[in-house]
Amino acid sequence: MTKQRILTGITTTGTPHLGNYVGAIRPAIEASKSDDNLSFYFLADYHALIKCGDPDQVHSSTAEIAATWLACGLDPEKAVFYRQSDIPEIPELCWLLTCLTAKGLMNRAHAYKAAVAENEEAGEDPDFGINMGLYSYPILMAADILIFNANKVPVGKDQIQHVEMARDIAGRFNHHYSEKFVLPEAQVDEHVAVLQGLDGRKMSKSYGNTIPLFLPPKKLQKHINKIKTNLLEPGEPKDPETSTVFQVWQAFANAEQLEYMRTQFADGIAWGEAKKQLCALIDEEIAPAREKYEELMAKPQEVEKILLQGAEKAREFAKPLVQELRHAVGIRKLS
Numbered sequence: 001m002t003k004q005r006i007l008t009g010i011t012t013t014g015t016p017h018l019g020n021y022v023g024a025i026r027p028a029i030e031a032s033k034s035d036d037n038l039s040f041y042f043l044a045d046y047h048a049l050i051k052c053g054d055p056d057q058v059h060s061s062t063a064e065i066a067a068t069w070l071a072c073g074l075d076p077e078k079a080v081f082y083r084q085s086d087i088p089e090i091p092e093l094c095w096l097l098t099c100l101t102a103k104g105l106m107n108r109a110h111a112y113k114a115a116v117a118e119n120e121e122a123g124e125d126p127d128f129g130i131n132m133g134l135y136s137y138p139i140l141m142a143a144d145i146l147i148f149n150a151n152k153v154p155v156g157k158d159q160i161q162h163v164e165m166a167r168d169i170a171g172r173f174n175h176h177y178s179e180k181f182v183l184p185e186a187q188v189d190e191h192v193a194v195l196q197g198l199d200g201r202k203m204s205k206s207y208g209n210t211i212p213l214f215l216p217p218k219k220l221q222k223h224i225n226k227i228k229t230n231l232l233e234p235g236e237p238k239d240p241e242t243s244t245v246f247q248v249w250q251a252f253a254n255a256e257q258l259e260y261m262r263t264q265f266a267d268g269i270a271w272g273e274a275k276k277q278l279c280a281l282i283d284e285e286i287a288p289a290r291e292k293y294e295e296l297m298a299k300p301q302e303v304e305k306i307l308l309q310g311a312e313k314a315r316e317f318a319k320p321l322v323q324e325l326r327h328a329v330g331i332r333k334l335s
């Protein structure tokens, strides 16, 4: 049986938080363990440049995200784990795709449209502050996906449109030149929790409501204490369904622990106590990874080596495909 190719990219801006861990890192690493799958996971550092002009931030975020995935148990022997900018075939494919992508398709991209709408609302020129990277980034994302002929692309809901665009672009290439690309599919796992942040909205860097993944335990507790609760006193029964503390508990608990906390809520556990237990539960799961993370962050040369090996592995797929594509579009030797 040929393996399903699963591919996803992580933009290298910011520090991984609990929401990233629960919603993306943990399930992706789980999926990579199956022998039915071949996983391609990569650091999307070219994508980072679209929204971040701070070189130090792009650089440190790349190191942190790489160390996080390895510390959480991604096996770089089994999965293909690489940095986008180590694969020159990706920007090359991006150009081939750019030349057959309709401008009108890019006009319809949500991220671009949202930026235009924001400008219009502020009374600015519609294109104010919008670079060509943002405008055409669905094409770069299509190149990321198509270069490895990925079947499944696990993403958050906000990225479904981009995967559909990659499909459109692949179909157009296949139709105009010849069948070169697999049509990828977005995979939105409904079972995976979308973690709530400190204010109860989706945990997201853009809302400033995150809990970083690898905080020392004391700081972790401090952050957890900031999770918004209501004014119910100790002894008053609390509703698990509307509680962020319970929702986060659920993302880390086994069936027994889940039942336990449900009972505690009914019995009126104090918020402070619930938060203490929540911190202990999270810490139990992530403490070993945190230790590994600290080790890896202290040895960037080791992480670098792993990434370069990953790039080599990735290019074994990418190089022959780009050769074929060049030929297909007419970029060929003269004799």
Ligand code: TRP
Pocket (backbone or CB within 6 Å): 007, 008, 009, 010, 011, 044, 047, 140, 141, 144, 145, 153, 154, 155, 159
């Ligand atoms: N754009 C994605 C995000 O912001 C990250 C990404 C880049 C990606 N290339 C990708 C995701 C390819 C899946 C496949 O989340």
